Structure formats: C-alpha cells, structure tokens
Amino acid sequence: MRSGLISLIEYIFPPRCAFCNEILEAGAPIYICEKCAEKIGYYNNCINYLNLPKELETYCDGMICVGRYSESLKDSLRRFKFKNKPSYYRAFGMLLALKVQNTIQLDDIDLIIPVPLHKNRQKQRGYNQAELVAKHASKQLKVPFADNVLVKISDSKSQSILSRNERFFNLEGLFYVNNAKTIINKNILLIDDIITTGSTVNQCSKVLKQAGAKSIIAGVIATTRNY
Structure with a gap:
C-alpha cells in the first residue's frame, strides 16, 4: 500500500x-x-585526515567526503542550506551513504550522529540540513541514528565569516553531549554538509570522546580542501 x-x-x-x-x-x-x-568532482573511496595546525589536538579520526566543494555541487549545497530546499536531503543522503559504503566496513560504525544547529538557528532556517542527511544515510546504511545526543548550547558567529584561525576558537565550549551512555565505547559517523578548516567536526569529536566515544569519523558531502 x-x-x-x-x-x-x-x-x-x-x-x-x-x-x-x-x-x-x-x-x-x-x-x-x-x-x-x-x-561531481568525486574523491577517492578512502579516509582522509584533517591535518589541523600542529598546535591543535586532533580528535576526529578521519573524514569520508563525497566530493570537492565547487561548481554544481557547491551551488546545490548552498540552495539546500540557505534557500529553503530541504527536499535535497534525499540526493545528498544517498550520495553520502554510497560513499561510506564504498569506503569502510559498515560493521565499524555503531551510530550516526549529525552536527547540531543551535535551536535559534534551526528555528530560523526551519531544519538542520546535517540532520536530514544523517537520517537518510542512516536509513540507507541500516546504521542506528542517534538524535539529540550532541547539542549546541549557544549560538555562535557564522564560521563562513571568520578567518581560519578564528574558526578554531569560535566553537570552543559550545557543544555538549546529552545522555552520554548512548555513545560510550561507540564508533561514530559524525555527519555534516561541508568541511573547510575542520574546526566544527573536530570540536564535536572532542566532546564526544570526552563523553566516552571510542572513535569518530566525519562523513561530509563536500570539502574545500585538496586531497
């Protein structure tokens, strides 16, 4: 039916x-x-590393990325994120699920968690694009989705308007883990739409590991980095 x-x-x-x-x-x-x-400028089916500045500790164990943030992929992601196109989650969720499936063993993932938006930003936008992608990828991969585990407790300046160095300190102390027992000793796939400096996924990975997570791999649609 x-x-x-x-x-x-x-x-x-x-x-x-x-x-x-x-x-x-x-x-x-x-x-x-x-x-x-x-x-689409696809990346190879491999795990890449954030390669953060030497003075910063890296908490994220690697990144799986669909492709380069340019041309049509960039334009579509910007519409998805800023132009009220939540229905695009199907395309991006499937793209990411296929990339993950072709890169690592699914038995190595225990939970899928999205990078959160602050409640004010989500109310303004109407949806969290990372959450929509994460839910669809979870469904396709048949890996449990964990909602409201990672929480952003305060709004911050948009990362896009900050310098590279400012981005690493803009998010300090803004995330926390709710119901930590959900993630203890778990291997987590942390979903976001775009990685630039890697500051957001690294800060999220930090609080997840402090709460007991075993490993964190970021799964993203696009990156501005060259690999």
Missing part, C-alpha cells in the same frame, strides 16, 4: 534533480540526473 502511494505521489509530483531541476523518472534511486552525477 505504502509503495503504491509513493508511486502515485511521484507520478503527480515527479522527482527532480537536486542540481539542475530536471524531471526524473518515478522511483529514481537517487535524486540526481546522470549528467549532473558525472560532473
């Missing part, structure tokens, strides 16, 4: 490519057309 209802909805409101808005066939496994999928 449910699959039939979904098919009817997609027939009336056909899915569209999250990059070029082209109409896709009903039941499309990923909401990106073949032409746009081929244009």
Whole structure:
C-alpha cells in the first residue's frame, strides 16, 4: 500500500534533480540526473585526515567526503542550506551513504550522529540540513541514528565569516553531549554538509570522546580542501 502511494505521489509530483531541476523518472534511486552525477568532482573511496595546525589536538579520526566543494555541487549545497530546499536531503543522503559504503566496513560504525544547529538557528532556517542527511544515510546504511545526543548550547558567529584561525576558537565550549551512555565505547559517523578548516567536526569529536566515544569519523558531502 505504502509503495503504491509513493508511486502515485511521484507520478503527480515527479522527482527532480537536486542540481539542475530536471524531471526524473518515478522511483529514481537517487535524486540526481546522470549528467549532473558525472560532473561531481568525486574523491577517492578512502579516509582522509584533517591535518589541523600542529598546535591543535586532533580528535576526529578521519573524514569520508563525497566530493570537492565547487561548481554544481557547491551551488546545490548552498540552495539546500540557505534557500529553503530541504527536499535535497534525499540526493545528498544517498550520495553520502554510497560513499561510506564504498569506503569502510559498515560493521565499524555503531551510530550516526549529525552536527547540531543551535535551536535559534534551526528555528530560523526551519531544519538542520546535517540532520536530514544523517537520517537518510542512516536509513540507507541500516546504521542506528542517534538524535539529540550532541547539542549546541549557544549560538555562535557564522564560521563562513571568520578567518581560519578564528574558526578554531569560535566553537570552543559550545557543544555538549546529552545522555552520554548512548555513545560510550561507540564508533561514530559524525555527519555534516561541508568541511573547510575542520574546526566544527573536530570540536564535536572532542566532546564526544570526552563523553566516552571510542572513535569518530566525519562523513561530509563536500570539502574545500585538496586531497
């Protein structure tokens, strides 16, 4: 019954490519057309490291990234994040799930946790894009999703307007772990949309490890870094 209802909805409101808005066939496994999928600057199926400045301690154990933050991937992510396009989570959640699946053994992941937004920022935007991607990736990978475990307790200046050095100190003390028993000795896939300096995922990884997490791998859609 449910699959039939979904098919009817997609027939009336056909899915569209999250990059070029082209109409896709009903039941499309990923909401990106073949032409746009081929244009993404994919990274290799490997774990990369943050390579933070020497004076900073690295808490994140590595990063899995779909592709380079440029051209169509950049444009689509900006619409997803800033232009009220929450439906794009299907495309990005599936892209990330496929990348994770092709990079590490799923048995090595115990929980999927999104990088949180402060409640004021989320109310303003209407959704947390990292949370939407994390939930969809969790469903595709069949790995448990842990909601409201990592919490941002205070709003901060937007990372995008700060210098590289300022970003590392802008988030200090802004995250905490709620219900720590959920993550003790767990291997966590920490989901965010974009990595630039790595300051956000590293700060989140810090508080998760202080609360007892075993390891943290960041899973992101795009990065400005060269690998």
